[in-house]
Amino acid sequence: MGRVRERALRVLLYYIPNMNARTDRVYELAWTTAQLGEALHATALRAKLLPQPLDVPHAPSELADADAETLNRWMMLAADTLGIEAEPMSVAPADLIQVAQDAAPALLRLPPRGAEPNARYVALLKRGARPRVLAPDLREYALDANLIAEALGQNGNAEWMMFAEDLLEAAQVPNARRAHARWNIAAQHVAQKPFQCGWILRLSPGTNLLQHFSRNGLWRILGELAAAQTLQLVLLVATWWFIGFITFSNAVNAAWLQAWALVLFTTVPVQLWMSNAQSQFAAQLGLIFRQRLLYGTLQLKPDEIRTQGIGQFMERVLMAENIESLAVGGGLLALLALFQLATALGVLTQGAGGGVHALVLFAFIVVMIAIQFNYYRKKRAWVRNYRATTNSLVERLIGHRTRLAQQDPREWHTDEDAELDRYINLTTRFDRSFVPVGPLPWLWLVVGLAGLLPPFLFGTITLTSLAIALGGILLAYNAFTTIVGGVSTLVNSVIASEQVIPLFDAAARYAPISPTVLAQSWRDEKPIATRAEPVLCARNLTFRYRANGRAVLREIDLDIFAGDRLLLEGPSGGGKTTLAAVLAGLRVPEMGLVMLRGFDQQNVESQVTPRRVAMAPQFHENYIFNATFGFNLLLGRRWPATDQDFADATEICGELGLDELLSRMPLGMHQIVGESGWQLSHGERSRVYITRVLLQNADLVILDESFGALDPENLRDALQTTLKRAPTLLVIAHP
DSSP states (O other), rough: OHHHHHHHHHHHHTTTGHHHHTTHHHHHTTGGGGGGHHHHHHHHHHHTTSSSSSOOOOOOOGGGGGOOOHHHHHHHHHHHHHTEEEEEEEEOOOGGHHHHHHOOSSEEEOOOOTBBBBBEEEEEOOOSSSSSSEETTOEEEOHHHHHHHHHHHHHHHHHHHHHHHHHHHHOOOOHHHHHHHHHHHHHHHHHHOOEEEEEEEEOOOOOOOOHHHHHHTTTHHHHHHHHHHHHHHHHHHHHHHHHHHHHHSOOOOOHHHHHHHHHHHHHHHHHHHHHHHHHHHHHHHHHHHHHHHHHHHOOOOOOOOTTTOOHHHHHHHHHHHHHOOOOOIHHHHHHHHHHHHHHHHHHHHHHSSSSHHHHHHHHHHHHHHHHHHHHHHHHHHHHHHHHHHHHHHHHHHHHHHHHHSSSGGGGGTTTTTHHHHHHHHHHHHHHHHHHHTHHHHHHHHHHHHHHTHHHHHOOOOOOHHHHHHHHHHHHHHHHHHHHHHHHHHHHHHHHHHHHHHHHHHHHOOOOOOOOOHHHHHSSSSOOOOOOOOOOOOOOEEESSTTTTSOOEEEEEEEETTTOOOOEEOOTTTSSSHHHHHHHHHHHHSEEEEEEETEETTTTTTTHHHHEEEEEOOOOOOOOOEEEEHHHHHSTTOOOOHHHHHHHHHHHHHHTTTOHHHHHHHHTTTOOOSTSSSSSHHHHHHHHHHHHHHTTTTTTTTEEOOOSTTTHHHHHHHHHHHHHOSSSSSSEEOOO
């Protein structure tokens, strides 16, 4: 156990008798449950997560008696109305001091104490050993992180101390040794027993990028970069001025040499400053970039990726790495190099060649852009062919066993030779286009020095103007060298953006929910027991896969009541799966409306639909992740899972006949399964998919051909379990 964790445990365990008095100040500055919506809004606004005040979420009175899961649901939905995220935190008591120091902005839940039956909430604003908290009077106060940690963990720790005391009393341990033993027993239990202590507040990855820049301080870092770059250029010009003056002047003395040395050595801390700013900018921008990519990936609709294969998915991941290298490397260096070129233009106008010399540099910049644009065109054509070739290769590797069994060996390489010829031709053109890029800096050096010939020939040059011109030439040379060094990264990143932009656009689809949805959907109500109101009501549903295509669904009306057991049969291609996807919210109808317990499905899709309608897609659209068996079962409920979640999963596995499988696994629920783990049979996978959907406790369960791979005995068990556990059931099957 580390020193910090040990110190935290000693603070939490030894000072319990006097903890109420010590933590009074923390409770005085905390918000009540009735003020939770105001605390969320005020904290987000003060932490600059909100650009302006919004409607304050109203905390209902029932929230005071709600369990942790219901409280989490309300908090996450309330945060969603503000356009931010509230992520629950589960930590061990030994880490509470670190949470108090580093979690801001956050809302931390203080347990009830004394005569007050309800919890209170501390609004953390700023980090540190004495973090700043926002009180209900909207003033900021500094509190000791140790006191906040004590207040957060007091109740549970007291219980463990009493448990340890009772255990030692029963074991008749001498009083002289009891204090040390009591602490060790309680510490072992406390350190390993995490509990939920609040929520971290942060911007949604789908929020406008400018807000992320402001929140993460990127504008400040960019300002530092601009200042450091400007100062570095000023020092560089001053250095060359001193060189020219010292070289060609007869009035050189020790003071001038010392001034030149001072300017020269000043560039070292400036360069370190700029390097540090670049590292900070790269780290923050890379974090925003990765979060937005992941969020955008999860926002993609099924139809947007339906036509893509595994090779295309893998290629998109690789391209994402390239675009990030632009964001944190090549792109930033290119911007700095362009800044240097602009400075070089200004310097050359003051040099020996004057405006003509600057015009030569401008013409050279135009030539450089033309050469690099040609390189970009050739590289883009090559990359597109490379993508197609890679996708084809991956598909052939995956389907190799099928080709061995089914395809005539004489036809294995019919198309591959033509693909290789195209690839070689495009590679040759691409390589040739890069040849003029490399010599660009040296070519400019020759052209720039040649630009000094007219002033020499006409005798208009002076020593000072010559030094300034040489400084401008070398400054442009350094900029060209930087651009040429990063041109490959820059071009790769621009091409890769074709794959990444759709993910960024998908992330922008995020839209906060309305306060009305929050007020009506935060409770996790049990399925209704009356048939007075349908669980699901569909009216005039019409769906087409493309705008002018045939209508797969046309003007469908459907009511599903609690307790219904529906069987949907029909031939392949008849629209059964499409209807199920529309009812489950996986597809948006062209016309019509789907109501879930009186809510419009499209208005509450991301928050309510997963709890109201749970669907097990067809076998080829379902997946076993390379993770633990328990994760694959509880994917639709929550993760990390509670002990009750594992107990429910084990019970359903027993009813479906998966208990034998669990007994064979050395680690049981924690056994890694999937492509590189424990391999599941076709029938075992089908039962995992059924278990997964039943564990979601949804009002309506939809099973799309989920029983087709089961033998008669397992089919009987699966049907009995599904009929018993699904409140309302819709089964899709072939006649």
